[in-house]
Amino acid sequence: MRVTGTEAPCWSEPADAVAERAGSGRDGLTTAEAAARLAATRRRGSGDSALLAAVRLFLRQILSPLVLILLFGAGVSAVLGDWMDTGIILTIVLGSALLSFTQEFRASAAVAELRQRLSLKATVLRDGQPVRIDATEVVAGDVVLLSAGNLVPADGILLEAKDLLVAEAALTGESFPVEKQPGVLPAATELGARSNCLFQGTSVRSGTGRLLVVATGDATELGRIGFRLRTAPPETDFARGLRRFGIMLTQVMLVIVVLVLTMNLLRDRPLAETLLFAVALAVGLSPELLPAIVSVTLSAGARALARTGVIVRRLEAIENLGSMDILCTDKTGTLTQGIARLDRTLDPDGAPSDEVLRLAFLNAAFETGIENPLDAAITEAGRARGLDTAGWRKIDEIPYDFVRRRLTVVVAGGGPGNLPPGNLPPDSHLPDSHLPDSHLPDSHLIVTKGAVEPVLDCCTVLGLEAPRPLDKDARAAILERFQRLGGDGYRVLALAARRVPARAAYGHGDEAEMAFLGFLLLRDPPKPDAAATLDDLHRLGVRTKIITGDNRHVAASLAREVGLDPAALLTGADLDRLSDDALWHRAPRTDLFAEVDPQQKERIIRALRRAGHVVGYMGDGVNDAPALHAADIGISVEGAVDVARESADIVLLRPDLGVLRQGIEDGRRTFANTQKYIAITVSANFGNMLSMAVASLVLPFLPMLAKQILLNNFLSDFPSVAISTDRVDPESIRRPPRWSIREIRRFMLVFGIVSSLFDVLTFALLLLVFDASEPLFQTSWFFVSLLTELMVVLVLRTRRPAFGSRPGLLLLASTLAVAGLAVAIPYAGWLAGPLGFVPLPPALLATLLGVVALYVAATELAKRRFYRAAP
Secondary structure, three states: OOOOOOOOOHHHOOHHHHHHHOOOOOOOEOHHHHHHHHHHHHHHOOOOHHHHHHHHHHHHHHOOHHHHHHHHHHHHHHHOOOHHHHHHHHHHHHHHHHHHHHHHHHHHHHHHHHHHOOOOEEEEEEOOEEEEEEHHHOOOOOEEEEEOOOEOOOEEEEEEEEEEEEEOHHHHOOOOOEEEOOOOOOOOOOHHHOOOEEOOOOEEEEEEEEEEEEEOHHHOHHHHOHHHHOOOOOOOHHHHHHHHHHHHHHHHHHHHHHHHHHHHHHOOOOHHHHHHHHHHHHHHHOOOOHHHHHHHHHHHHHHHHHHOOEEEOOOOHHHHHHHOOEEEEOOOOOOEOOOOEEEEEEOOOOOEOHHHHHHHHHHHHHOOOOOOHHHHHHHHHHHHOOOOOOOEEEEEEEOOOOOOOEEEEEEEEOOOOOOOOOOOOOOOOOOOOOOOOOOOOOEEEEEEEEOHHHHHHOEEEEOOOOOEEOOHHHHHHHHHHHHHHHHOOOEEEEEEEEEEEOOOOOOHHHOOOEEEEEEEEEEOOEOOOHHHHHHHHHHOOOEEEEEOOOOHHHHHHHHHHHOOOOOOEEEHHHHHHOOHHHHHHHHHHOOEEEOOOHHHHHHHHHHHHHOOOOEEEEOOOHHHHHHHHHOOEEEEEOOOOHHHHHHOOEEEOOOOHHHHHHHHHHHHHHHHHHHHHHHHHHHHHHHHHHHHHHHHHHOOOOOOOHHHHHHHHHHHHHHHHHHHHOOOOHHHHOOOOOOOHHHHHHHHHHHHHHHHHHHHHHHHHHHHHOOOOHHHHHHHHHHHHHHHHHHHHHHHOOOOOHHHOOOOHHHHHHHHHHHHHHHHHHHOHHHHHHHOOOOOOHHHHHHHHHHHHHHHHHHHHHHHHHHHHOO
């Protein structure tokens, strides 16, 4: 990481020298200079990336193996001089590719527009003032302001840092956050040891900093080694199902194609004609529009979710959202109103205490590590009581972390109305020590607040006026009071303080021998509709679990209020005693996990997934990122910290489980419509292709020409695109759907065989009753094959009787339109001739329509028996 390619690395030089060489300074760039640099960067980059993406998408349609085989077959026809067939095949192939490309391109554009609403932002100095910009607009020379929860948008060197801890696992693999501070290091310092640098893709865990950007985009460390770091995301349940489906389909297709090709060659039929017929059979069996259908269906689902306040960052997550059967969530803002209020402050004996409020106010007002609603509630309550920080100055801060579970601020000064009255124990904590209520210029005040037990662990005395030892009985009384207050629904924090001789810096070791001063009681009541929402989720087959760092008593109180079982509880300490196998068995039966740290949250998620559940995790804080990564579907909110939002698959525009419930239902509709296309298309295609394969071995001519098979397949695909808009029966969204290749195979065989039976009936009528010639047979069979494929969609799209479930308007209209086209094509001479079709006599037309009607009725009866026999 150099400012240019020739200078010494930036970490080996003073930050001001690096800034000067970069044409910047501690106040950052001017707006005009930043705009010029951004324009220059984009000119050097891939300004036509959108065009290239579109070209790559189109080539993906053309370069699929099946299409390449068809193009090869068309080439064979051209070599043999059959230009008409060549042109028709190429036209149909191009039409299919354009249809698929158009649908996928529109879907991709719609999703990109939704994702733009959640683009990563960065705060930079422009003209000396902080401004919020898109992270992609950060340029070399910018000064970025960072705080806890931010993702680092570029590589750079630190100008300032205060208690700055950064998680670099994405880059170095180091699982624990590392401390960062300005300075100069040797040029040979390894990447993981560059404590004065920050790198793109890492995240701030606590503290604040100012970063001078020296590299962006591909010039960053992440960009240079990106090919090594890019690992495929975990395979989703939906993607796994598609992969298994593809394997099954390939096996069936290979058997049919090899059989047909071999038998027809043994009968001395022309190689080119036989090859094209076999390939057309393969294409006819495969749902080649599946990628487009999946993209269209998922993007339609994403747009529907966006209208309800759910933004999808990864399309595949929609299917997982519908399949989710366990939702893990913190309580704040989802089950509770998310607006913490300081209700009371108490001394160690449970009496009201203004003193605790004054000291807690100092701690909260000077805290700069992690913005949180608890500190906001304390400062709001203090200001309402007339408190301020006038006369006080902050000396140091020991940031909150999820192991210590406490936050310490060191202050000096004080003034009338602000210096705590009474006597704070000195460093020695001797009972007879006394400090006057006045300024102590050579001393500092350490104020610590946090979870009750961790704060209590660093205390040795009680009270302000007359310090007394914190003995076993006093500790037990405090814990009993804490348990009682938590059971009443309060979020309880503890406060401690200590006066020490002044010095320059403080660390974790100074959180010792403190005076326990009392309790802060905060209340965040449950949402009025929380219990009803959880009940709705339960009816949808989704079980909710609370995973929180809060103490067990307040968590149990909330669980009781929202209808969960407070007795089904595991604490962080319990988790430490459980092996992974034991947790695997216990986690599904537990409703409430309390007093857990971020690593334990992740462990819980992995245990639930290992038990066979599709798990969603909803979180918005720095400590939620590991669990969001581990879940099948990570869910965050728009106001979450950067690292949580970027780790999520789905982002809610407001922290409301009611919105999520609607999202689950929409996800299940999307899943249902995708499976409709796969099951219906494959079963219909399988029946038709099986019939043609058998007929080609018996008839003296091919039952349908390759170009006719391709046209049939192309036309039947048009209504399939509309499946994404189809209505879904209510019973299809009552339970989490799952892929079942066994069920799809059974569906394909049952309805494929029904289709083939009617094909045999059609063949018999054509040959024995109407004595059909080759062109008439092929025209008739094209007509029946296409109509049955269209009509069966309306029958098999629902488990209900076909007339008891209304299809979507677009699906119905497109199906009827293509059916009308199927009737008209044989009579359109300019089109029928090149395709090998002839007009159908009225008697034959009426007979074929009757066969189609009988087929629809038989399929309806078979459907009822199929679902009655379904496990």
